[in-house]
Amino acid sequence: MKTHWLHSALLFAGLAAGLAGCSKQRAAPPPVEVTVTSVAGTLPADPGDARWNEASEFPAAMIPQDMVEPRQLAATTLEVRVKALTDGARIAFRLEWNDPGKDDLPMPAHFTDACAVQVPAKVTADVPAPQMGEPGRAVEIAYWRASWQAVVDGRGDTIQELYPNAKPDHYPFEAHSLPEGSDARREMEARYAPARSLGNRMAGPRDRPVEDLVAEGPGTLAPAGSTDSAGKGLRTSQGWSVVISRRMPNGLAPDKRSQVAFAVWAGEHGEIGARKMRTGWIPLHYSVAP
Numbered sequence: 001m002k003t004h005w006l007h008s009a010l011l012f013a014g015l016a017a018g019l020a021g022c023s024k025q026r027a028a029p030p031p032v033e034v035t036v037t038s039v040a041g042t043l044p045a046d047p048g049d050a051r052w053n054e055a056s057e058f059p060a061a062m063i064p065q066d067m068v069e070p071r072q073l074a075a076t077t078l079e080v081r082v083k084a085l086t087d088g089a090r091i092a093f094r095l096e097w098n099d100p101g102k103d104d105l106p107m108p109a110h111f112t113d114a115c116a117v118q119v120p121a122k123v124t125a126d127v128p129a130p131q132m133g134e135p136g137r138a139v140e141i142a143y144w145r146a147s148w149q150a151v152v153d154g155r156g157d158t159i160q161e162l163y164p165n166a167k168p169d170h171y172p173f174e175a176h177s178l179p180e181g182s183d184a185r186r187e188m189e190a191r192y193a194p195a196r197s198l199g200n201r202m203a204g205p206r207d208r209p210v211e212d213l214v215a216e217g218p219g220t221l222a223p224a225g226s227t228d229s230a231g232k233g234l235r236t237s238q239g240w241s242v243v244i245s246r247r248m249p250n251g252l253a254p255d256k257r258s259q260v261a262f263a264v265w266a267g268e269h270g271e272i273g274a275r276k277m278r279t280g281w282i283p284l285h286y287s288v289a290p
Helices: 002-025 050-054 146-152 183-192
Strands: 034-038 058-061 079-086 090-098 114-120 139-145 210-215 230-235 239-247 257-265 282-286
Touching: 034 058, 050 079, 079 257, 090 114, 090 257, 114 239, 139 146, 139 230, 139 239, 146 230
Parallel strands: 034 079, 034 282
Antiparallel strands: 058 079, 079 090, 090 239, 114 139, 114 257, 139 210, 230 239, 257 282
């Protein structure tokens, strides 16, 4: 009888120890918000900066934009991994996602890789629709494009550099016979480079790979008054690593929360404009170290 009791006690102790071991090995629950971590000094502009190791990573699941035309009905980029740092005045996001193809050359029927960070223009009790806001309830968007990054990194804007196999004689406005600033040159620029001559900011050349935009719902996207945001993207062995920095969103302060959303465009899948992968709103927490 005593032997049976001792055997049962040992068995129970072993079972309890095993359960305790299992509980210790249980994986931590996934994060539910993007945590903004404070760093000293200037914010890292490079995706490979070691200070990104100080930030926690949020795996943001992406869904196709299938609400408005042109829709994206197939799932392409499934996840974007996000980190966020702040110096107290500005905030920097690092977005990383898998993309086997490098699409950074704009050409007919060929689109460029891109990503964006979206925040509400104002912090209110409830947020505007995550699909680019709604009338009277604007969102602010910082948009990065791989083709712009290539230009900033030094790729030229001539036909020979964009299309190395093309054999044009010349563009008339590039001919040496047209003096800089002459009426004849301005006429040719307007004729052969209309977007640039009209001041279209989507046309090159560019000094930064990021554009600030505002929207109050699908179909209302427009340039912001100016672009304050900055960014830099690098190819990795798996895809892209992109830093987008901007001023601190309205209402976000130490130990306060706002919302943030992300979007990714994969050029190889014909994604452009509304045809993209996106997230819903994700809580954004400015964490204060204890």
